[in-house]
Amino acid sequence: MLYREAGQFKASYEADQQIFPILQDRIGVMLLIGFFALAVPLFADQYWLKAILIPVLIFSLAAIGLNILTGYAGQLSLGSAAFMAVGAFGAYNFMLRIDGMPFLVAILLGGLCAALVGVMFGLPSLRIKGFYLAVATLAAQFFIVWALVKIEWFSNYSSSGVITAQQIEILGFAFEGPQSKYLLTLFVVVMMALAAKNMVRSTTGRSWMAVRDMDVAAEVIGIRLMRTKLTAFAVSSFYCGVAGALYAYTYIGTVEPEGFNLDLSFKILFMIIIGGVGSIMGSFLGAAFIVLLPIALDVFVPMLLGDLVSSSFVSNLQLIVFGGLIVFFLIVEPHGLARLWQIGKEKLRLWPFPH
Amino acid sequence: MAREIGDVILKMEGISLSFGGVKALTNISFDVREHEIRSIIGPNGAGKSSMLNVINGVYHPQEGQVTFRGEVRRDMEPHKAAKQGIARTFQNIALFKGMSVIDNIMTGRNLKMKCNVFHHALHWGKARAEEIEHRKKVEEVIDFLEIQNIRKTPVGRLPYGLQKRVELGRALAAEPSMMLLDEPMAGMNVEEKQDMCRFILDVNDQFGTTIVLIEHDMGVVMDISDRVVVLDYGKKIGDGEPDEVKNNPDVIAAYLGTSH
Incomplete structure (x- = not known):
């Protein structure tokens, strides 16, 4: 009863093509953003901000990046973490080498570096598809991490490529505490998520999906396969790059190339599989799920089983539950949490009536 | 005639x-x-x-x-x-299964659209105006083919005959000669x-x-x-x-x- 669009008549195509066409969705999104921007920084403690909310936001951004490439444009990639690394090291070098480099510009430039590298490693996608492409992007994963360690200039000749993110300062305001870093991250992520939503609902996104669903038909309509795929690689890597820069600057602080390994790439892939392939909101849900699950298991398993089990058992159990859930999702709901939310919404439209 | x-x-x-x-x-x-x-x-x-x-x-x-x-x-x-x-339809339906009828037909107009990915990311001004202008054309095609009631349905859910009609619509949207x-x-x-x-x-x-x-x-x-x-x-x-x-x-x- 509460969630239904009955009575919301659209009198113009503009109204019909809004980013959130249903009033309840608009209110919901406003409330969510308001809650996370105003209420959370006031009440959440350091641990929540630093260990949960900031990483969830950053991984959401990376997941959006991968979702653009895999979920919307249909190009499988296992190199997301490497593109994050390019963004992190790119932003670091811009901050380091250019005096008075504004922070936001530096992370955008870091993202652009990642986009360039992404386009380079996206070139094989013009020839190969599916799993074979995934293997080609695997090359990006290993090569980039290797290059960042090997070429010491990238890490300013520090040992084993470790970099320490500089102090963030915007217009004279220093972002030191977790609160201000959280708000900065939230701002960047929300802006970029809205931009992603805009892209996928316009010609760019339609071309991506057309190439994903039926590439021959897309070409016959006049969609340039090469340009469309490379745009997807560029935008996707840009998102991953910015996520990587934020990862270094607002989350970890000190990063090394090895931190952006294949494990992280897989983690981001799991986020979009569990959250929902081809859904912006799913990227957030998936990131939250994957970040929160280990923490929740850490808390609840000892609580339930008490002293019966050792901590090493708990950490193994985590992996088992994790793997089990991924298999479960692949079988039961290949469209992930976002699809469950969609089904829930359809039920809500009718509630309390069955039909 | x-x-x-x-x-x-x-x-x-x-x-x-x-x-x-x-x-x-x-x-x-x-x-x-x-x-x-x-x-x-x-x-x-x-x-x-x-x-x-x-x-x-x-x-x-x-x-x-x-x-x-x-x-x-x-x-x-x-x-x-x-x-x-030159537009065409296929023997085995080649629609974009994950997209709605409107979006499928909109893809038919992609050659007439000029905005780039940056305009789309902002979705303001030019990009929005373009989207609305082409939506009008798409609605004309939808009216012509009498498929108003399914315009927002994902094409994968439509019966075969309607899918064929949507595919014709996608070809028509390009205003081919x-x-x-x-x-x-x-x-x-x-x-x-x-x-x-x-x-x-x-x-x-x-x-x-x-x-x-x-x-x-x-x-x-x-x-x-x-x-x-x-x-x-x-x-x-x-x-x-x-x-x-x-x-x-x-x-x-x-x-x-x-x-x-």
């Missing part, structure tokens, strides 16, 4: 196409005149779909030349054919076929679109075509007006078999 058949706009001369050792088309020549409905018929495996693929650049013939509006083609790519105003229809009525019941025939005739009549049609239903072909090409085993065995083709002994032999 408003339409008047004009000059030859597409000329196929001596087209031969083979895949490895398999000869799909052998030395085929025919032409298509402006505003006409030109059918290509023939038994299964005769090379009809290959012929359409040659016309819009998916396949490149080893021999022969294609002249479209006075321009001889060399190694045509499909998107260039689209730019020249020539449309290639690959078995638009395959697998339809009588009512659906009648609807589809009416749409094809209306498109031809109202927009003056030249239509190249592949179809197996002889009743339909003989009724709506201006001229018919008959292929068999990659060779042309007949060409002319429906009545002429109907009485061609080679064509009868190909369809009914001959006694030896």
Whole structure:
């Protein structure tokens, strides 16, 4: 009863093509953003901000990046973490080498570096598809991490490529505490998520999906396969790059190339599989799920089983539950949490009536 | 009738196409005149779909030349054919399954859209105006095909006949001057076929679109075509007006078999 669009008549195509066409969705999104921007920084403690909310936001951004490439444009990639690394090291070098480099510009430039590298490693996608492409992007994963360690200039000749993110300062305001870093991250992520939503609902996104669903038909309509795929690689890597820069600057602080390994790439892939392939909101849900699950298991398993089990058992159990859930999702709901939310919404439209 | 058949706009001369050792088309020549409905018929495996693929650049013939509006083609790519105003539908529906009807038809207009990815990311001003302008055109197509009630349905959920209609809509949205229809009525019941025939005739009549049609239903072909090409085993065995083709002994032999 509460969630239904009955009575919301659209009198113009503009109204019909809004980013959130249903009033309840608009209110919901406003409330969510308001809650996370105003209420959370006031009440959440350091641990929540630093260990949960900031990483969830950053991984959401990376997941959006991968979702653009895999979920919307249909190009499988296992190199997301490497593109994050390019963004992190790119932003670091811009901050380091250019005096008075504004922070936001530096992370955008870091993202652009990642986009360039992404386009380079996206070139094989013009020839190969599916799993074979995934293997080609695997090359990006290993090569980039290797290059960042090997070429010491990238890490300013520090040992084993470790970099320490500089102090963030915007217009004279220093972002030191977790609160201000959280708000900065939230701002960047929300802006970029809205931009992603805009892209996928316009010609760019339609071309991506057309190439994903039926590439021959897309070409016959006049969609340039090469340009469309490379745009997807560029935008996707840009998102991953910015996520990587934020990862270094607002989350970890000190990063090394090895931190952006294949494990992280897989983690981001799991986020979009569990959250929902081809859904912006799913990227957030998936990131939250994957970040929160280990923490929740850490808390609840000892609580339930008490002293019966050792901590090493708990950490193994985590992996088992994790793997089990991924298999479960692949079988039961290949469209992930976002699809469950969609089904829930359809039920809500009718509630309390069955039909 | 408003339409008047004009000059030859597409000329196929001596087209031969083979895949490895398999000869799909052998030395085929025919032409298509402006505003006409030109059918290509023939038994299964005769090379009809290959012929359409040659016309819009998916396949490149080893021999022969294609002249479209006075321009001889060399190694045509499909998107260039689209730019020249050639749209097509497919034998097996080739819609974008994950998208709604509106989005599918909107993709048909992508060549007419000028905004780039940065405009789209902001979705403000120019990009928004463009989206609305093209939405109007898409709604005209939706009205024309009488599919208003399913405009927001994901195409994967639609029944077969409607999917075929949406695919026609996607081709129409590009406002093509020539449309290639690959078995638009395959697998339809009588009512659906009648609807589809009416749409094809209306498109031809109202927009003056030249239509190249592949179809197996002889009743339909003989009724709506201006001229018919008959292929068999990659060779042309007949060409002319429906009545002429109907009485061609080679064509009868190909369809009914001959006694030896």
